[in-house]
Amino acid sequence: MSFPRVAIIILNWNGWEDTLECLESVYQINYPEYDVIVVDNNSEDISIKKIEDYCAGYIKVDSNFFNYQNKNPIKIFEYSSNELQSSKLPEMDVINSVKPNEKLILIKNHKNYGFAKGNNIGISYALKSLDADYVLLLNNDTVVDKDFLTELVDAAKTNDNVGFVGPKVYIYSDKNTLQVAGGAKVDLKHGEVDEIAYHQRDEGQFDHYLEPDYIGGTCILCSREVIEEVGMLDPGYFMYWEDADWCFRGRKQGYKSVYAFKSKIWHKYGASSDTPFKMYYFTRNRIYFVKKNSTRGEFFLFSMFILAVTLSKSLRQLILQCDSKMSYAYLKGFFDGITLSVNSKVKV
Incomplete structure (x- = not known):
């Protein structure tokens, strides 16, 4: 039987302990044709x-x-991001001769490019040098089931309209509680997402076919053909909303996002505290995403809504909590999101 070649891309930034657990789980999967690429975003x-x-x-x-x-x-094939500019690297025959669970491709970026561009470097390498049939983006703070990739690929092959596939994602600290069933639904009027099955106990109620609006970036499988037509992740996001944007661009080209309920992973997910850095990017990218995916009239109405939300939150931070940094982050995120130029496609 012939199996499509899958490049598994794991982005690391100052998270080696999570990355090692993720790697060990990946190296124990049953799928026979894969390459593991760790892209290090200039860890400190x-x-x-x-x-x-x-x-x-x-x-x-x-x-x-x-x-x-x-x-x-495990044999390491190590490159800097600058070395990947060559069209064909000389070690490909050697790489192809090593078993999947006995090799690691390590790409070292010279700066922290964020989630989108960091993964794009891995995607570009996977398609141009490894000639991968599929690319899988996998968060480094995950552990995977031995059959997770087989189930994702099987779901992707069901028909030509499948663009993005995601697994059943459990919470790492509570093995039977779901974080999300594949992805989420999006409310463009308010720029809000509703994750499917969020924090629900798994009793089989989501063991059926679903088409979310987008697949979460925790684990997302996409084929070469889709990437070549739709493009890669938009690096303008840096962090937050880039996964939704990718799937929405695919949807405009007629590609579905599909939930593969037989595929299972566990994610070290938890509520993290807000910081000005996170709040800036979340606010900015929320606006940027809606701008890219709505009509002018819809975006105007959304802008009025988000301005009211941003101003009220900013004033509350400033007056009630005396937090000028968080207040500034809200406001700067709003105005930068409004003015940020739209990047409609990121070519391979």
Whole structure:
């Protein structure tokens, strides 16, 4: 039987402990034809050293989800992002000769490009150098089921209109509670998302076919053909909303987002505290996303709504909590989102 070649891209930034657990779970999957690419976004910690030590067999990964397997050392093919500018790298025959669970492609970025551009570097390499049939974006703070990739690929092959596929995502700390069933629905009038199955106990109620508006970036499978037509992630987002944008651009080209309920992963998801940095990007990108995906009239109405929300939140932060930094982040995010130029397609 012939299996499509899948490039699994894992973005790392100062998160080597999560990345090692993710890698070990990936190397134990049953799917026979894949390449693992770790893109390091210029980590400031010892991530590179720890990843190298793990591949050499010096670090044993402990997890409640699997037993660590003693195996041959993992061969690392290491490149800087600048080295990837060449059209064909000389080691491809060597890379192809190594078993999937015995090799790692490590791409080291010279700066933190954020989620979108960081992953785009991996996507570009996967399509141009590995000749991958599919690309899978996988958060480094996840653990995967042994059959997760088989189920994703099977769902992707059901018909030519499937553009993006996502799994059933459980919360890492509570194995039977769902974070999301594939993705979410989007309310463009208010720039809000409603994650399907959010924090519900899994009792089989979501074991059926679904078409979300978009697949969450925690784990998203996309084919070469779709990427070549739709483009890659829009780097203008940096963080937040880029996954929704990708799927919406695909939808305009006639591609569905599909939930593969038999595919399972666990995500170290939890409520994180707001910071001015996060609030700025979330506010800005929320506006940028709606601008790209609505009519002028709809965007005007949304702008009035979000302005009222932003001003009220900003004043509350400033007056009641005496937090001028958070207040400034709200306002700057609003005005930058309004003025940010739309990037309709990011070519491979």
